[in-house]
Amino acid sequence: MADVTVDQFNSHIANGKNLSGLNLSGLDLSYLSITKLNLRGVNLVRCNLSGSDLSGSDLTRANLRGACLDGAKLCGAILTRANLTITDMRATDLRCANFEGANLSGAASNSWQSTARVIGANMHKANAQNANFSNAILVRVNFNASNLSGANFEGANITRVSLQNAKYDIGAFDKATGI
Numbered sequence: 410m411a412d413v414t415v416d417q418f419n420s421h422i423a424n425g426k427n428l429s430g431l432n433l434s435g436l437d438l439s440y441l442s443i444t445k446l447n448l449r450g451v452n453l454v455r456c457n458l459s460g461s462d463l464s465g466s467d468l469t470r471a472n473l474r475g476a477c478l479d480g481a482k483l484c485g486a487i488l489t490r491a492n493l494t495i496t497d498m499r500a501t502d503l504r505c506a507n508f509e510g511a512n513l514s515g516a517a518s519n520s521w522q523s524t525a526r527v528i529g530a531n532m533h534k535a536n537a538q539n540a541n542f543s544n545a546i547l548v549r550v551n552f553n554a555s556n557l558s559g560a561n562f563e564g565a566n567i568t569r570v571s572l573q574n575a576k577y578d579i580g581a582f583d584k585a586t587g588i
């Protein structure tokens with residue numbers, strides 16, 4: 410259960426309150442402009458963030474387990490060591506987002522489908538085991554030392570992706586394009 414209502418959350422933003430560590434689990438925060446905020450350690454479990462703009466926000470160690478980020482904008486967002494297991498990211502804009510050490514695992518339910526744009530993102534040491542990157546656009550993504558075991562890249566458009574010391578299945582990229 411969330412610590413605050415959506416109206417209280419909006420009031421906190423308007424008044425410049427520190428939002429780090431806040432429990433917002435289960436709230437419908439869709440289509441909000443919440444850019445460049447300190448959301449470190451915030452609990453966003455099962456939140457609806459679809460269509461929201463979180464560009465430039467710091468979500469370090471945030472818990473987004475089961476959150477809906479469909480169509481959200483996270484350009485330049487910091488998601489270092491964030492929990493994004495079973496998070497839905499259809500058509501999400503992740504240009505230059507930092508996922509270093511983030512947990513993106515989730516047997517095919519961690520969805521980057523329908524042309525999620527992952528351009529210039531840092532996924533160094535990320536756990537993306539069983540993540541579904543099918544049909545995603547992956548350009549200049551740093552997957553170095555990441556766990557991509559069981560990840561699905563079918564139909565993904567992959568260009569200049571770095572996989573140094575990454576763990577992935579043989580044939581993982583056979584049905585991807587641009588490699």
